[in-house]
Amino acid sequence: MRPLAIIGPTGAGKSQLALDVAARLGARVSVEIVNADAMQLYRGMDIGTAKLPVSERRGIPHHQLDVLDVTETATVARYQRAAAADVEAIAARGAVPVVVGGSMLYVQSLLDDWSFPATDxxxxxxxxxxxxxxxxxxxxxxxxxxxxxxxxxxxxxxxxxxxxxxxxxxxxxxxxxxxAPRIGAPRWDTVIVGLDCQTTILDERLARRTDLMFDQGLVEEVRTLLRNGLREGVTASRALGYAQVIAALDAGAGADMMRAAREQTYLGTRRYVRRQRSWFRRDHRVHWLDAGVASSPDRARLVDDAVRLWRHVT
The missing domain is CATH 1.10.20.140 (Histone, subunit A)
Incomplete structure (x- = not known):
């Protein structure tokens, strides 16, 4: 089974689309999801990364989630090796690998079989x-x-x-x-679907997403992770939301500091979205779909379009 990749900026709804595609295909073929979000690799970094809880995964196997402690360094090379092995094992089982995420280098390294230069x-x-x-x-x-x-x-x-x-x-x-290799045919003949929407719509989603993270307990999650060594983590401690909360806690954890951390998280996420869009829009292989749909009929058409692309794009 050739893979489907669902990519795009933070907040576009990639994880939900992957679940809906899996449900649509489920009657004929099984689906397994491979994460391509660098910070979702970390155990315990759940709220701030909008990681789907197990209870919301609809029984669909997910790979490359919760594979690192926060003290470990996430690298593109390690991810590429592990995720490629997952994709090939899923396909060998006769299931459809669906790669989902917006970490730019992680996506490209996997789909283009990036060769990494030596280090000195x-x-x-x-x-x-x-x-x-x-x-x-x-x-x-x-x-x-x-x-x-x-x-x-x-x-x-x-x-x-x-x-x-x-x-x-x-x-x-x-x-x-x-x-990185020049953009050519994607590895495994993967069909790449991009999910994006108007900036005003996405900005509203990012604002709600940021508020929800803080309301659901991001600060307490960071406190717990700090006790588990988050501050020593080279990559985990710099994740959006986590870095801002750490700084607020270090400054005394006052209400004003936390409000500032919330605002800085939102603004930092908006800046990151601009970088994601710039990166992904350069890839001519991506088939872009509008994530701004809200009604159930439009949502159903979005899922239909993604499945149609996977079935028919050559």
Whole structure:
């Protein structure tokens, strides 16, 4: 069975569409979902990543969820190996692998079989020293001067990936993305469906999503994760929402600080959505669908369109 990938910006409704597609196909063929959201790899990072609870997964197997402790570093290379093995095992069972997520490098590494350039410990160490000297903001600005495309795809708070990109640029003399294959036929003949909607609609969804996260207990979730080592996690501690709450807790956890953390999470998510759109819109293989539909008939047509594309796109 060839895979279906459902990609697009945060808040577009990718997880829900994947469940609906699985329900539509379920009478004839089984479906298993492979996560492509970097922060949903972490155990305990549930509310702030909008991870589907087990009770809402409709009995559909999900892979690449809750596979890392927050103290472990998430890497694209590790994800690529593990997720590719999942996709191939699912297909071998006669089921349809549905890849769902919006982490740009994770999606591309999986669907394009990205080859990762070698690392040089001495070069890496030099950039890490530079990071310690100037901080992640200035180092990210330096990356933007050397490789604007890489900087656009990497969060300004992501020190580890900023260092890695600068290392690759120095070692290869080429942009970070040059290590990725040119866009051609997607791996496994995957059909790629993109989900997006008007910015005003998505902004409203992101505002509701952010409020819901804080109302459902994001702050307490962060407190629990801090007791489990979140602060020591290189990647987990910098996730949107989590980094902002950590800063608010460090500043005294007052009501004003938490309101600011909520607002910063919302604004940071909007900025991230712009980067996601810029990245995914460059891929001519994506078949875009409108996620702004609200009525049940329109929702049914959206699911029909995704299934039709999977069945008939060549």
């Amino acid at each position: 410990p001495s070069v890496r160490a030099r950039w890490e020293r530079r990071l310690a000297e100037v901080g992640v903001d200035r180092l990210h600005a330096e990356l933007a001067r050397r490789d604007p495309a890489a900087a656009a795809a990497i969060l300004p708070t992501d020190a580890r990936r900023t260092v890695r990109a600068l290392e690759v640029v120095e070692l290869t003399g080429q942009p970070f993305a040059a290590s």
